[in-house]
Amino acid sequence: METASTVGDLAPALGSEALRQRLEGRRPAVFLDYDGVLTPIVPRPEDAVWSDSMRRTVISLAERCSVCIVTGRDRQVVQQLMGVDSLTVAGSHGFDIWSPGQGQVVHEALTDFTDLIAETTATLRERLRGLEGVTIEAKHASVAVHYRQATPETRTRVDEVIDDLRDRNRDRLTLVPGKMVYEFTPAIDWNKGKAVLHLIDVLGLTSDDIVPLYLGDDITDESAFRALRGKGIGILVGRPDDPEMAGRTTAAEFVLGSVDDVERFLSNLAR
Known part of the structure; x- marks a missing residue:
């Protein structure tokens, strides 16, 4: 059943015993938005380059489990900003998906636009x-x-x-x-949530010992939080005192307050 919480009501993901128990004995499959999650929001989109430490953290995590970037940005632009070609990237809200193992990942609902x-x-x-x-x-x-x-x-x-x-x-x-x-x-029925479910299927992440996690900050990430309800874990990145979060309800279950908190959380997962 879908439920929604305000940002201030969410439990912190860092140090959460409830989250630890849900992951115990299982493998995470991690889906990450880019802007506002792996790099701070900046005035000019072309300046959104992740830090060296975040890059190392994500690459280290990808050696342990499946890691996918799900962004509203153009896929190739994000790949250039990251300087990494070893991660699956779903760009343009999931309309353009590329995997290092499979190349273009095309869903039958998507045509040439x-x-x-x-x-x-x-x-x-x-x-x-x-x-x-x-x-x-x-x-x-x-x-x-x-x-x-x-x-x-x-x-x-x-x-x-x-x-x-x-x-x-x-x-x-x-x-x-x-x-x-x-x-x-x-104008077709497609969004980040549908892209995540499609990736879970085509990347073989459907077994019971895998827990999908989605980290996002934007309104467009809500479709992914909703898609994973009952199947995985949604984590909102943001602070309740941020004006852009004011009055917002979310389908996420946990919260991380900043990009620095995201890095700490991912570093813990990579251990």
Whole structure:
């Protein structure tokens, strides 16, 4: 049964006896968002490079168990930022999945969205041209509009453009809001949660001795938390006093307060 908690009600994952007991005698399969989990949120997306210590921690963990990156970012961009090609990466909210053992991992529900995304990207570039603090990020199967550095007046203009584009394309595009970002994806029933369940299947992670864990910070990670309810463990990364977490409910069961806490948690798992 689905349940939801406020961020402040979640039990800390670090030092949790309840979490330790659920993992005892079983192998974790770890799914990680990138921005806000493995690296802090930064004003410019291209500057989100993980630390050397986080890189070592994740690689060490991957030697013990399955580790997959599940991100809203373009897959190839994240792989370049990480400088690692030995991890499975699901980019564009799971629309673009690559595994070192299998190459492209394609689900039958996913088709070629090149023309649709190119058209949407061109429209956004034209209508948002010249707006300070606004960045458009074209991806394999989606396009994102970042507005973290924009003024309130500019954000109002961005909202108007986004709302109009959504209303004109309800049968073709889905609007996915995130932390200071809007993203358009193809209008099919697919998200990070479905991508995680697909990866669990194709990577052979379905045995009873495996516990899937998902660590994420964004609203888009909620689909993964919900997908793992009763099957695995969802861990939200964030602080209840963060304005972006205010009033938010989550399907996660545990919480980690920062990227540093994530590194400590993953380091403990790798032992």
